[in-house]
Amino acid sequence: MTVRAAVAGASGYAGGELLRLLLTHPGVEIGALTGNSNAGQRLGALQPHLLPLADRVLEETAPAVLAGHDVVFLALPHGQSAAVAEQLGPEVLVIDMGADFRLKDPADWERFYGSPHAGTWPYGLPELPGARAALEGSKRIAVPGCYPTAVSLALFPAYAAGLAEHEAVVVAASGTSGAGKAPKPHLLGSEVMGSMSPYGVGGVHRHTPEMIQNLGAAAGEPVSVSFTPTLAPMSRGILATCTAKARPGGTAESLRAAYEKAFADEPFVHLLPEGQWPATASVHGSNAVQLQVAYDAAAHRIIAISAIDNLTKGTAGGAVQSMNIALGLDETTGLSTIGVAP
Numbered sequence: 447m448t449v450r451a452a453v454a455g456a457s458g459y460a461g462g463e464l465l466r467l468l469l470t471h472p473g474v475e476i477g478a479l480t481g482n483s484n485a486g487q488r489l490g491a492l493q494p495h496l497l498p499l500a501d502r503v504l505e506e507t508a509p510a511v512l513a514g515h516d517v518v519f520l521a522l523p524h525g526q527s528a529a530v531a532e533q534l535g536p537e538v539l540v541i542d543m544g545a546d547f548r549l550k551d552p553a554d555w556e557r558f559y560g561s562p563h564a565g566t567w568p569y570g571l572p573e574l575p576g577a578r579a580a581l582e583g584s585k586r587i588a589v590p591g592c593y594p595t596a597v598s599l600a601l602f603p604a605y606a607a608g609l610a611e612h613e614a615v616v617v618a619a620s621g622t623s624g625a626g627k628a629p630k631p632h633l634l635g636s637e638v639m640g641s642m643s644p645y646g647v648g649g650v651h652r653h654t655p656e657m658i659q660n661l662g663a664a665a666g667e668p669v670s671v672s673f674t675p676t677l678a679p680m681s682r683g684i685l686a687t688c689t690a691k692a693r694p695g696g697t698a699e700s701l702r703a704a705y706e707k708a709f710a711d712e713p714f715v716h717l718l719p720e721g722q723w724p725a726t727a728s729v730h731g732s733n734a735v736q737l738q739v740a741y742d743a744a745a746h747r748i749i750a751i752s753a754i755d756n757l758t759k760g761t762a763g764g765a766v767q768s769m770n771i772a773l774g775l776d777e778t779t780g781l782s783t784i785g786v787a788p
């Protein structure tokens with residue numbers, strides 16, 4: 447089976463990473479590529495690493511251009527996907543890499559994104575309990591945010607097993623590609639190089655309600671999340687350090703067993719051997735998640751640390767993995783767990 451896929455937002459970081467993956471996917475033929483300010487440009491001028499597509503020209507992001515494809519990926523800024531998606535027929539598999547359809551609670555959306563809520567689609571984090579069943583055969587998929595991917599995978603087993611108190615504390619570092627390609631003063635090389643800095647502090651980052659949604663579902667009860675993102679001087683990667691107070695009765699052994707059980711059959715999530723710690727460099731360009739969990743007996747806290755590539759498992763790889771499930775393909779098709787090092 448070969449599907450024809452269009453990519454809206456092909457000039458951006460997420461769209462570029464998606465195309466890198468689709469170029470080696472045996473079941474996908476790449477159709478229309480669209481942009482906004484760069485419509486009319488050669489892709490080779492914008493994404494020079496995608497050599498086989500260098501002579502393709504970006505078209506306008508318009509329904510007529512995206513029509514006639516089996517799959518349409520939307521790698522557009524937040525708030526832009528809904529208007530495009532509603533022009534695409536129900537027979538088209540639409541995969542939104544933006545935030546528009548991730549949240550269930552309209553009040554959360556309006557509070558963090560400041561616009562009317564477009565709706566909720568099946569959530570493309572297959573490793574979460576029950577997620578695969580919702581993705582199978584689906585024609586609409588909401589790809590998670592990059593930080594919620596790293597954090598939800600790090601903590602959901604502790605909540606699903608009832609081992610953690612319902613107050614999580616997360617500090618995560620991201621590479622600058624997480625902020626997209628559009629120029630921003632705080633992303634100037636001279637601001638970022640040789641420095642780490644927090645942003646979105648104090649419960650205001652828009653990924654907070656997504657983490658709360660995922661961890662609350664795993665726990666079966668509300669979970670609060672105090673989330674502090676930081677910007678790190680690297681192009682790709684997220685390292686998420688997640689902690690929660692341990693519930694009485696839990697042990698290092700029961701914690702380890704819960705994580706081993708949760709990820710035993712997962713092709714992309716690697717619970718590292720005890721004593722080995724995740725590193726962003728190890729997942730560079732791969733769809734793998736490296737994960738480790740520890741029990742701090744003196745502080746009575748669970749510490750779970752994950753590393754992902756924000757552009758691969760954190761968006762484009764997650765999108766391809768979910769597409770594979772929706773289409774009934776092997777989930778790992780076109781995806782690699784092999785990183786680039788050093």
Ligand SMILES: NC(=O)C1=CN([C@@H]2O[C@H](COP(=O)(O)OP(=O)(O)OC[C@H]3O[C@@H](n4cnc5c(N)ncnc54)[C@H](OP(=O)(O)O)[C@@H]3O)[C@@H](O)[C@H]2O)C=CC1
Nearest residue numbers: 455457458459460481482483484522544624626627628761
């Ligand atoms: N970067 C990351 O790590 C992650 C990104 N995502 C999501 O992917 C989406 C794209 O992000 P990213 O690639 O980083 O952003 P970029 O800024 O790098 O790219 C944005 C893309 O959207 C296009 N675009 C901009 N404005 C409009 C518009 N009004 N209508 C149609 N197209 C438009 C741009 O076209 P042009 O260049 O031609 O103007 C470009 O192709 C976002 O929703 C983001 O949340 C999700 C997870 C991780």
Ligand SMILES: CC(=O)N[C@@H](CCC(=O)OP(=O)(O)O)C(=O)O
Nearest residue numbers: 545591592593620621622624625
């Ligand atoms: C470093 C940086 O700025 N990161 C982005 C997150 C990017 C991402 O993956 O999230 P979305 O898919 O929701 O855009 C941020 O903090 O907003």
